[in-house]
Amino acid sequence: MxxxxxxxxxxxxxxxxxxxxxxxxxxxxxxxxxxxxxxxxxxxxxxxxxxxxxxxxxxxxxxxxxxxxxxxxxxxxxxxxxxxxxxxxxxxxxxxxxxxxxxxxxxxxxxEHLQPFDIGKIYGLGDDRFFLEGFGYGIFPRLMKVMGKMEEEIGDSVEEKLKAALAVLYDIVLNYEAKECKIKADGVEHSGKYLMVEVMNIRSIGPNLVLAPSADPGDGELEVVLIPETQRAKFEAFILSQINGGDEKFKFTTIRAKNIELLWEGKDLHIDDERIKLEGPTEISIEIQPKMMHFLITEPELQ
CATH class of the missing domain: 3.40.50.10330 (Probable inorganic polyphosphate/atp-NAD kinase; domain 1)
Structure with missing residues:
Protein backbone atom coordinates (compact mmCIF):
# COMPACT_ATOMS: atom_id res chain seq x y z
CA MET A 1 0.00 0.00 0.00
CA GLU A 112 2.51 5.37 -11.79
CA HIS A 113 3.17 7.18 -15.07
CA LEU A 114 5.47 10.16 -14.40
CA GLN A 115 5.58 13.35 -16.46
CA PRO A 116 8.78 15.40 -16.06
CA PHE A 117 8.21 19.11 -15.50
CA ASP A 118 10.81 21.81 -16.18
CA ILE A 119 11.14 25.12 -14.37
CA GLY A 120 12.34 28.51 -15.59
CA LYS A 121 15.17 29.82 -13.38
CA ILE A 122 15.31 33.64 -13.15
CA TYR A 123 18.49 35.66 -12.59
CA GLY A 124 18.71 39.39 -11.91
CA LEU A 125 16.01 39.90 -9.28
CA GLY A 126 18.21 39.23 -6.25
CA ASP A 127 16.24 36.37 -4.74
CA ASP A 128 16.28 32.75 -5.84
CA ARG A 129 13.38 32.98 -8.32
CA PHE A 130 11.74 30.46 -10.63
CA PHE A 131 8.48 29.92 -12.49
CA LEU A 132 6.33 26.93 -13.35
CA GLU A 133 3.82 28.64 -15.65
CA GLY A 134 5.22 31.86 -17.04
CA PHE A 135 7.19 35.06 -16.61
CA GLY A 136 6.21 38.23 -18.39
CA TYR A 137 5.88 41.94 -18.94
CA GLY A 138 3.14 44.22 -20.12
CA ILE A 139 -0.54 43.35 -20.16
CA PHE A 140 -0.57 40.53 -17.59
CA PRO A 141 1.07 42.39 -14.70
CA ARG A 142 -1.45 45.20 -15.37
CA LEU A 143 -4.30 42.66 -15.26
CA MET A 144 -3.08 41.40 -11.88
CA LYS A 145 -2.94 44.95 -10.54
CA VAL A 146 -6.49 45.78 -11.62
CA MET A 147 -7.94 42.45 -10.47
CA GLY A 148 -6.30 42.88 -7.06
CA LYS A 149 -8.30 46.09 -6.57
CA MET A 150 -11.56 44.46 -7.72
CA GLU A 151 -11.37 41.34 -5.56
CA GLU A 152 -14.60 42.01 -3.66
CA GLU A 153 -16.57 42.92 -6.79
CA ILE A 154 -16.02 39.92 -9.06
CA GLY A 155 -18.18 37.22 -7.50
CA ASP A 156 -17.35 34.02 -5.68
CA SER A 157 -17.60 31.25 -8.27
CA VAL A 158 -14.72 30.14 -10.48
CA GLU A 159 -16.76 30.94 -13.60
CA GLU A 160 -17.48 34.50 -12.44
CA LYS A 161 -13.83 35.14 -11.60
CA LEU A 162 -12.55 33.88 -14.96
CA LYS A 163 -15.17 35.84 -16.91
CA ALA A 164 -14.37 39.03 -14.97
CA ALA A 165 -10.65 38.58 -15.63
CA LEU A 166 -11.23 38.24 -19.38
CA ALA A 167 -13.43 41.36 -19.42
CA VAL A 168 -10.78 43.39 -17.59
CA LEU A 169 -8.08 42.00 -19.86
CA TYR A 170 -10.03 43.14 -22.93
CA ASP A 171 -10.26 46.71 -21.60
CA ILE A 172 -6.53 46.73 -20.84
CA VAL A 173 -5.59 45.54 -24.34
CA LEU A 174 -7.65 48.37 -25.87
CA ASN A 175 -5.63 51.04 -24.05
CA TYR A 176 -2.25 49.59 -23.04
CA GLU A 177 0.76 51.48 -24.38
CA ALA A 178 3.32 49.22 -26.05
CA LYS A 179 6.84 49.33 -24.58
CA GLU A 180 10.32 48.63 -25.85
CA CYS A 181 11.87 45.30 -24.88
CA LYS A 182 15.35 44.05 -25.67
CA ILE A 183 15.20 40.29 -26.17
CA LYS A 184 17.85 37.68 -26.87
CA ALA A 185 16.72 34.06 -27.18
CA ASP A 186 19.58 31.57 -27.43
CA GLY A 187 21.76 34.44 -28.67
CA VAL A 188 19.35 35.67 -31.39
CA GLU A 189 17.89 39.17 -30.99
CA HIS A 190 14.13 39.78 -31.20
CA SER A 191 13.92 43.29 -29.73
CA GLY A 192 10.99 45.57 -30.47
CA LYS A 193 7.97 47.40 -29.09
CA TYR A 194 5.48 45.03 -27.49
CA LEU A 195 2.16 44.97 -25.68
CA MET A 196 3.21 41.76 -24.01
CA VAL A 197 6.26 39.53 -23.71
CA GLU A 198 5.56 36.16 -22.06
CA VAL A 199 8.13 33.45 -21.39
CA MET A 200 5.95 30.36 -21.03
CA ASN A 201 6.53 26.85 -19.76
CA ILE A 202 2.92 25.70 -20.26
CA ARG A 203 0.13 26.36 -22.76
CA SER A 204 -1.94 28.90 -20.82
CA ILE A 205 -1.71 31.62 -18.19
CA GLY A 206 -4.13 33.76 -16.20
CA PRO A 207 -7.82 33.12 -16.97
CA ASN A 208 -7.09 29.94 -18.99
CA LEU A 209 -5.76 32.01 -21.89
CA VAL A 210 -3.98 29.65 -24.32
CA LEU A 211 -1.09 31.61 -25.84
CA ALA A 212 1.38 28.79 -26.52
CA PRO A 213 -0.70 25.77 -27.61
CA SER A 214 2.36 23.67 -28.48
CA ALA A 215 4.17 24.28 -25.16
CA ASP A 216 5.33 21.11 -23.41
CA PRO A 217 6.46 21.62 -19.77
CA GLY A 218 8.80 18.63 -19.99
CA ASP A 219 10.60 19.22 -23.32
CA GLY A 220 13.59 21.20 -22.00
CA GLU A 221 12.60 24.44 -23.80
CA LEU A 222 10.60 27.58 -23.06
CA GLU A 223 8.28 29.43 -25.44
CA VAL A 224 8.57 33.21 -25.74
CA VAL A 225 5.27 34.68 -26.92
CA LEU A 226 5.57 38.18 -28.41
CA ILE A 227 2.59 40.46 -29.08
CA PRO A 228 3.72 43.67 -30.80
CA GLU A 229 1.67 46.83 -31.26
CA THR A 230 0.86 45.68 -34.82
CA GLN A 231 -1.07 42.68 -33.43
CA ARG A 232 -3.26 44.64 -31.00
CA ALA A 233 -6.43 44.16 -33.05
CA LYS A 234 -5.71 40.45 -33.45
CA PHE A 235 -5.24 40.08 -29.69
CA GLU A 236 -8.44 42.05 -29.00
CA ALA A 237 -10.39 39.71 -31.29
CA PHE A 238 -8.86 36.68 -29.58
CA ILE A 239 -9.92 37.83 -26.09
CA LEU A 240 -13.39 38.83 -27.28
CA SER A 241 -13.78 35.34 -28.74
CA GLN A 242 -12.85 33.87 -25.35
CA ILE A 243 -15.37 36.08 -23.55
CA ASN A 244 -18.13 34.97 -25.94
CA GLY A 245 -17.27 31.30 -25.56
CA GLY A 246 -15.72 30.98 -29.01
CA ASP A 247 -13.04 28.49 -29.94
CA GLU A 248 -11.11 30.59 -32.46
CA LYS A 249 -7.39 29.85 -32.47
CA PHE A 250 -4.82 32.59 -33.01
CA LYS A 251 -1.12 32.07 -33.63
CA PHE A 252 1.15 34.69 -32.13
CA THR A 253 4.87 35.09 -32.74
CA THR A 254 6.52 32.38 -30.64
CA ILE A 255 10.23 31.61 -30.15
CA ARG A 256 11.51 28.39 -28.57
CA ALA A 257 14.65 28.82 -26.47
CA LYS A 258 16.59 27.53 -23.48
CA ASN A 259 18.33 30.78 -22.47
CA ILE A 260 16.65 34.17 -22.65
CA GLU A 261 17.86 37.71 -21.84
CA LEU A 262 15.32 40.51 -21.32
CA LEU A 263 15.29 44.26 -20.66
CA TRP A 264 11.80 45.87 -20.55
CA GLU A 265 11.49 49.64 -20.37
CA GLY A 266 8.67 49.43 -17.80
CA LYS A 267 8.72 48.51 -14.11
CA ASP A 268 6.06 45.81 -13.77
CA LEU A 269 6.43 42.08 -14.32
CA HIS A 270 4.92 38.85 -13.10
CA ILE A 271 6.28 35.48 -12.03
CA ASP A 272 3.43 32.97 -12.23
CA ASP A 273 0.65 34.54 -10.12
CA GLU A 274 2.91 37.07 -8.36
CA ARG A 275 3.09 40.66 -9.57
CA ILE A 276 6.39 42.45 -8.98
CA LYS A 277 7.11 46.19 -9.24
CA LEU A 278 10.72 47.11 -9.93
CA GLU A 279 12.42 50.44 -9.19
CA GLY A 280 13.37 50.71 -12.85
CA PRO A 281 14.21 48.69 -15.97
CA THR A 282 16.24 45.63 -14.94
CA GLU A 283 18.30 43.19 -16.98
CA ILE A 284 16.97 39.69 -16.42
CA SER A 285 18.10 36.33 -17.71
CA ILE A 286 16.14 33.09 -17.71
CA GLU A 287 17.34 29.55 -18.27
CA ILE A 288 15.42 26.32 -18.48
CA GLN A 289 16.17 23.75 -15.79
CA PRO A 290 14.83 20.42 -17.07
CA LYS A 291 12.95 17.78 -15.12
CA MET A 292 13.00 19.53 -11.74
CA MET A 293 9.62 17.99 -10.82
CA HIS A 294 7.66 14.88 -11.77
CA PHE A 295 3.87 14.64 -11.82
CA LEU A 296 1.70 11.52 -11.77
CA ILE A 297 -0.50 11.58 -14.85
CA THR A 298 -2.69 9.25 -16.87
CA GLU A 299 -0.67 7.16 -19.30
CA PRO A 300 -0.79 8.84 -22.75
CA GLU A 301 -2.48 5.87 -24.43
CA LEU A 302 -5.27 6.02 -21.83
CA GLN A 303 -5.96 9.73 -22.23
Missing amino acids: KNTNLLHNPTAGDNDFSEKELVKLIEAEGFKCEYSSVKEEGWDEFKTETDFLIIAGGDGTVRRVAKALMKRKRLDKQYPVALLPHGTANNIATALQITGEAKEIAKTWHN
Whole structure:
Protein backbone atom coordinates (compact mmCIF):
# COMPACT_ATOMS: atom_id res chain seq x y z
CA MET A 1 0.00 0.00 0.00
CA LYS A 2 1.43 3.38 -1.08
CA ASN A 3 1.93 6.11 1.52
CA THR A 4 0.72 9.54 0.45
CA ASN A 5 0.84 13.01 1.96
CA LEU A 6 -2.16 15.15 1.05
CA LEU A 7 -1.29 18.87 0.87
CA HIS A 8 -4.60 20.73 0.92
CA ASN A 9 -5.43 24.38 0.39
CA PRO A 10 -8.86 24.66 2.08
CA THR A 11 -9.45 28.13 0.59
CA ALA A 12 -8.75 27.30 -3.07
CA GLY A 13 -11.34 27.68 -5.82
CA ASP A 14 -14.92 26.90 -4.82
CA ASN A 15 -13.83 25.02 -1.65
CA ASP A 16 -15.51 21.93 -3.09
CA PHE A 17 -13.77 19.37 -0.84
CA SER A 18 -13.40 19.13 2.92
CA GLU A 19 -10.46 17.46 4.66
CA LYS A 20 -12.54 14.40 5.56
CA GLU A 21 -13.96 14.01 2.05
CA LEU A 22 -10.51 14.17 0.45
CA VAL A 23 -8.92 11.68 2.84
CA LYS A 24 -11.87 9.30 2.44
CA LEU A 25 -11.64 9.53 -1.36
CA ILE A 26 -7.89 8.78 -1.40
CA GLU A 27 -8.10 5.93 1.10
CA ALA A 28 -10.97 4.39 -0.87
CA GLU A 29 -8.47 3.94 -3.71
CA GLY A 30 -6.22 1.88 -1.44
CA PHE A 31 -3.65 4.56 -0.51
CA LYS A 32 -2.58 5.45 3.01
CA CYS A 33 -3.15 9.18 3.45
CA GLU A 34 -1.63 11.68 5.84
CA TYR A 35 -3.31 15.09 5.76
CA SER A 36 -1.59 18.50 5.88
CA SER A 37 -3.15 21.93 5.37
CA VAL A 38 -0.77 24.28 3.55
CA LYS A 39 -2.21 27.04 5.75
CA GLU A 40 -0.66 25.48 8.86
CA GLU A 41 2.93 25.34 10.13
CA GLY A 42 4.99 22.24 9.37
CA TRP A 43 3.08 21.19 6.24
CA ASP A 44 6.37 20.96 4.30
CA GLU A 45 8.10 18.55 6.68
CA PHE A 46 7.74 15.55 4.39
CA LYS A 47 8.36 12.07 5.77
CA THR A 48 10.84 9.66 4.20
CA GLU A 49 8.26 6.86 4.03
CA THR A 50 5.94 8.98 1.87
CA ASP A 51 5.75 7.57 -1.68
CA PHE A 52 4.18 10.61 -3.34
CA LEU A 53 2.61 13.97 -2.52
CA ILE A 54 -0.96 14.92 -3.45
CA ILE A 55 -1.80 18.59 -3.98
CA ALA A 56 -5.45 19.57 -3.59
CA GLY A 57 -5.59 23.19 -4.66
CA GLY A 58 -4.92 25.54 -7.55
CA ASP A 59 -1.86 26.82 -9.40
CA GLY A 60 -0.74 28.94 -6.43
CA THR A 61 -0.71 25.88 -4.18
CA VAL A 62 1.30 23.90 -6.74
CA ARG A 63 3.83 26.71 -6.84
CA ARG A 64 4.02 26.80 -3.04
CA VAL A 65 4.77 23.08 -2.89
CA ALA A 66 7.29 23.41 -5.74
CA LYS A 67 9.11 26.11 -3.79
CA ALA A 68 9.40 23.79 -0.78
CA LEU A 69 10.68 20.97 -3.01
CA MET A 70 13.24 23.26 -4.70
CA LYS A 71 14.79 24.03 -1.31
CA ARG A 72 15.57 20.38 -0.70
CA LYS A 73 19.08 19.08 -1.29
CA ARG A 74 19.75 16.85 -4.28
CA LEU A 75 20.61 13.97 -1.97
CA ASP A 76 17.28 14.26 -0.15
CA LYS A 77 14.38 12.07 -1.26
CA GLN A 78 12.59 13.49 -4.28
CA TYR A 79 8.80 13.12 -4.29
CA PRO A 80 6.52 12.64 -7.32
CA VAL A 81 3.45 14.88 -7.19
CA ALA A 82 -0.20 14.05 -7.93
CA LEU A 83 -2.82 16.76 -8.49
CA LEU A 84 -6.45 17.10 -7.45
CA PRO A 85 -7.13 20.48 -9.08
CA HIS A 86 -9.73 22.71 -7.49
CA GLY A 87 -8.32 26.19 -7.88
CA THR A 88 -9.67 28.97 -10.09
CA ALA A 89 -7.73 28.56 -13.35
CA ASN A 90 -5.81 25.25 -12.83
CA ASN A 91 -3.49 26.02 -15.75
CA ILE A 92 -0.83 23.55 -14.57
CA ALA A 93 -3.28 20.66 -14.24
CA THR A 94 -4.72 21.49 -17.66
CA ALA A 95 -1.22 21.46 -19.19
CA LEU A 96 -0.76 17.96 -17.75
CA GLN A 97 -4.20 16.92 -19.04
CA ILE A 98 -5.40 16.25 -15.49
CA THR A 99 -9.14 16.92 -15.63
CA GLY A 100 -12.40 15.36 -14.49
CA GLU A 101 -13.83 14.19 -11.18
CA ALA A 102 -11.45 13.75 -8.26
CA LYS A 103 -12.46 10.10 -7.82
CA GLU A 104 -11.53 9.31 -11.43
CA ILE A 105 -8.24 11.22 -11.19
CA ALA A 106 -7.24 9.25 -8.08
CA LYS A 107 -7.72 5.97 -9.97
CA THR A 108 -5.00 6.98 -12.45
CA TRP A 109 -2.35 7.13 -9.71
CA HIS A 110 -2.09 3.33 -9.76
CA ASN A 111 -0.55 3.60 -13.25
CA GLU A 112 2.51 5.37 -11.79
CA HIS A 113 3.17 7.18 -15.07
CA LEU A 114 5.47 10.16 -14.40
CA GLN A 115 5.58 13.35 -16.46
CA PRO A 116 8.78 15.40 -16.06
CA PHE A 117 8.21 19.11 -15.50
CA ASP A 118 10.81 21.81 -16.18
CA ILE A 119 11.14 25.12 -14.37
CA GLY A 120 12.34 28.51 -15.59
CA LYS A 121 15.17 29.82 -13.38
CA ILE A 122 15.31 33.64 -13.15
CA TYR A 123 18.49 35.66 -12.59
CA GLY A 124 18.71 39.39 -11.91
CA LEU A 125 16.01 39.90 -9.28
CA GLY A 126 18.21 39.23 -6.25
CA ASP A 127 16.24 36.37 -4.74
CA ASP A 128 16.28 32.75 -5.84
CA ARG A 129 13.38 32.98 -8.32
CA PHE A 130 11.74 30.46 -10.63
CA PHE A 131 8.48 29.92 -12.49
CA LEU A 132 6.33 26.93 -13.35
CA GLU A 133 3.82 28.64 -15.65
CA GLY A 134 5.22 31.86 -17.04
CA PHE A 135 7.19 35.06 -16.61
CA GLY A 136 6.21 38.23 -18.39
CA TYR A 137 5.88 41.94 -18.94
CA GLY A 138 3.14 44.22 -20.12
CA ILE A 139 -0.54 43.35 -20.16
CA PHE A 140 -0.57 40.53 -17.59
CA PRO A 141 1.07 42.39 -14.70
CA ARG A 142 -1.45 45.20 -15.37
CA LEU A 143 -4.30 42.66 -15.26
CA MET A 144 -3.08 41.40 -11.88
CA LYS A 145 -2.94 44.95 -10.54
CA VAL A 146 -6.49 45.78 -11.62
CA MET A 147 -7.94 42.45 -10.47
CA GLY A 148 -6.30 42.88 -7.06
CA LYS A 149 -8.30 46.09 -6.57
CA MET A 150 -11.56 44.46 -7.72
CA GLU A 151 -11.37 41.34 -5.56
CA GLU A 152 -14.60 42.01 -3.66
CA GLU A 153 -16.57 42.92 -6.79
CA ILE A 154 -16.02 39.92 -9.06
CA GLY A 155 -18.18 37.22 -7.50
CA ASP A 156 -17.35 34.02 -5.68
CA SER A 157 -17.60 31.25 -8.27
CA VAL A 158 -14.72 30.14 -10.48
CA GLU A 159 -16.76 30.94 -13.60
CA GLU A 160 -17.48 34.50 -12.44
CA LYS A 161 -13.83 35.14 -11.60
CA LEU A 162 -12.55 33.88 -14.96
CA LYS A 163 -15.17 35.84 -16.91
CA ALA A 164 -14.37 39.03 -14.97
CA ALA A 165 -10.65 38.58 -15.63
CA LEU A 166 -11.23 38.24 -19.38
CA ALA A 167 -13.43 41.36 -19.42
CA VAL A 168 -10.78 43.39 -17.59
CA LEU A 169 -8.08 42.00 -19.86
CA TYR A 170 -10.03 43.14 -22.93
CA ASP A 171 -10.26 46.71 -21.60
CA ILE A 172 -6.53 46.73 -20.84
CA VAL A 173 -5.59 45.54 -24.34
CA LEU A 174 -7.65 48.37 -25.87
CA ASN A 175 -5.63 51.04 -24.05
CA TYR A 176 -2.25 49.59 -23.04
CA GLU A 177 0.76 51.48 -24.38
CA ALA A 178 3.32 49.22 -26.05
CA LYS A 179 6.84 49.33 -24.58
CA GLU A 180 10.32 48.63 -25.85
CA CYS A 181 11.87 45.30 -24.88
CA LYS A 182 15.35 44.05 -25.67
CA ILE A 183 15.20 40.29 -26.17
CA LYS A 184 17.85 37.68 -26.87
CA ALA A 185 16.72 34.06 -27.18
CA ASP A 186 19.58 31.57 -27.43
CA GLY A 187 21.76 34.44 -28.67
CA VAL A 188 19.35 35.67 -31.39
CA GLU A 189 17.89 39.17 -30.99
CA HIS A 190 14.13 39.78 -31.20
CA SER A 191 13.92 43.29 -29.73
CA GLY A 192 10.99 45.57 -30.47
CA LYS A 193 7.97 47.40 -29.09
CA TYR A 194 5.48 45.03 -27.49
CA LEU A 195 2.16 44.97 -25.68
CA MET A 196 3.21 41.76 -24.01
CA VAL A 197 6.26 39.53 -23.71
CA GLU A 198 5.56 36.16 -22.06
CA VAL A 199 8.13 33.45 -21.39
CA MET A 200 5.95 30.36 -21.03
CA ASN A 201 6.53 26.85 -19.76
CA ILE A 202 2.92 25.70 -20.26
CA ARG A 203 0.13 26.36 -22.76
CA SER A 204 -1.94 28.90 -20.82
CA ILE A 205 -1.71 31.62 -18.19
CA GLY A 206 -4.13 33.76 -16.20
CA PRO A 207 -7.82 33.12 -16.97
CA ASN A 208 -7.09 29.94 -18.99
CA LEU A 209 -5.76 32.01 -21.89
CA VAL A 210 -3.98 29.65 -24.32
CA LEU A 211 -1.09 31.61 -25.84
CA ALA A 212 1.38 28.79 -26.52
CA PRO A 213 -0.70 25.77 -27.61
CA SER A 214 2.36 23.67 -28.48
CA ALA A 215 4.17 24.28 -25.16
CA ASP A 216 5.33 21.11 -23.41
CA PRO A 217 6.46 21.62 -19.77
CA GLY A 218 8.80 18.63 -19.99
CA ASP A 219 10.60 19.22 -23.32
CA GLY A 220 13.59 21.20 -22.00
CA GLU A 221 12.60 24.44 -23.80
CA LEU A 222 10.60 27.58 -23.06
CA GLU A 223 8.28 29.43 -25.44
CA VAL A 224 8.57 33.21 -25.74
CA VAL A 225 5.27 34.68 -26.92
CA LEU A 226 5.57 38.18 -28.41
CA ILE A 227 2.59 40.46 -29.08
CA PRO A 228 3.72 43.67 -30.80
CA GLU A 229 1.67 46.83 -31.26
CA THR A 230 0.86 45.68 -34.82
CA GLN A 231 -1.07 42.68 -33.43
CA ARG A 232 -3.26 44.64 -31.00
CA ALA A 233 -6.43 44.16 -33.05
CA LYS A 234 -5.71 40.45 -33.45
CA PHE A 235 -5.24 40.08 -29.69
CA GLU A 236 -8.44 42.05 -29.00
CA ALA A 237 -10.39 39.71 -31.29
CA PHE A 238 -8.86 36.68 -29.58
CA ILE A 239 -9.92 37.83 -26.09
CA LEU A 240 -13.39 38.83 -27.28
CA SER A 241 -13.78 35.34 -28.74
CA GLN A 242 -12.85 33.87 -25.35
CA ILE A 243 -15.37 36.08 -23.55
CA ASN A 244 -18.13 34.97 -25.94
CA GLY A 245 -17.27 31.30 -25.56
CA GLY A 246 -15.72 30.98 -29.01
CA ASP A 247 -13.04 28.49 -29.94
CA GLU A 248 -11.11 30.59 -32.46
CA LYS A 249 -7.39 29.85 -32.47
CA PHE A 250 -4.82 32.59 -33.01
CA LYS A 251 -1.12 32.07 -33.63
CA PHE A 252 1.15 34.69 -32.13
CA THR A 253 4.87 35.09 -32.74
CA THR A 254 6.52 32.38 -30.64
CA ILE A 255 10.23 31.61 -30.15
CA ARG A 256 11.51 28.39 -28.57
CA ALA A 257 14.65 28.82 -26.47
CA LYS A 258 16.59 27.53 -23.48
CA ASN A 259 18.33 30.78 -22.47
CA ILE A 260 16.65 34.17 -22.65
CA GLU A 261 17.86 37.71 -21.84
CA LEU A 262 15.32 40.51 -21.32
CA LEU A 263 15.29 44.26 -20.66
CA TRP A 264 11.80 45.87 -20.55
CA GLU A 265 11.49 49.64 -20.37
CA GLY A 266 8.67 49.43 -17.80
CA LYS A 267 8.72 48.51 -14.11
CA ASP A 268 6.06 45.81 -13.77
CA LEU A 269 6.43 42.08 -14.32
CA HIS A 270 4.92 38.85 -13.10
CA ILE A 271 6.28 35.48 -12.03
CA ASP A 272 3.43 32.97 -12.23
CA ASP A 273 0.65 34.54 -10.12
CA GLU A 274 2.91 37.07 -8.36
CA ARG A 275 3.09 40.66 -9.57
CA ILE A 276 6.39 42.45 -8.98
CA LYS A 277 7.11 46.19 -9.24
CA LEU A 278 10.72 47.11 -9.93
CA GLU A 279 12.42 50.44 -9.19
CA GLY A 280 13.37 50.71 -12.85
CA PRO A 281 14.21 48.69 -15.97
CA THR A 282 16.24 45.63 -14.94
CA GLU A 283 18.30 43.19 -16.98
CA ILE A 284 16.97 39.69 -16.42
CA SER A 285 18.10 36.33 -17.71
CA ILE A 286 16.14 33.09 -17.71
CA GLU A 287 17.34 29.55 -18.27
CA ILE A 288 15.42 26.32 -18.48
CA GLN A 289 16.17 23.75 -15.79
CA PRO A 290 14.83 20.42 -17.07
CA LYS A 291 12.95 17.78 -15.12
CA MET A 292 13.00 19.53 -11.74
CA MET A 293 9.62 17.99 -10.82
CA HIS A 294 7.66 14.88 -11.77
CA PHE A 295 3.87 14.64 -11.82
CA LEU A 296 1.70 11.52 -11.77
CA ILE A 297 -0.50 11.58 -14.85
CA THR A 298 -2.69 9.25 -16.87
CA GLU A 299 -0.67 7.16 -19.30
CA PRO A 300 -0.79 8.84 -22.75
CA GLU A 301 -2.48 5.87 -24.43
CA LEU A 302 -5.27 6.02 -21.83
CA GLN A 303 -5.96 9.73 -22.23
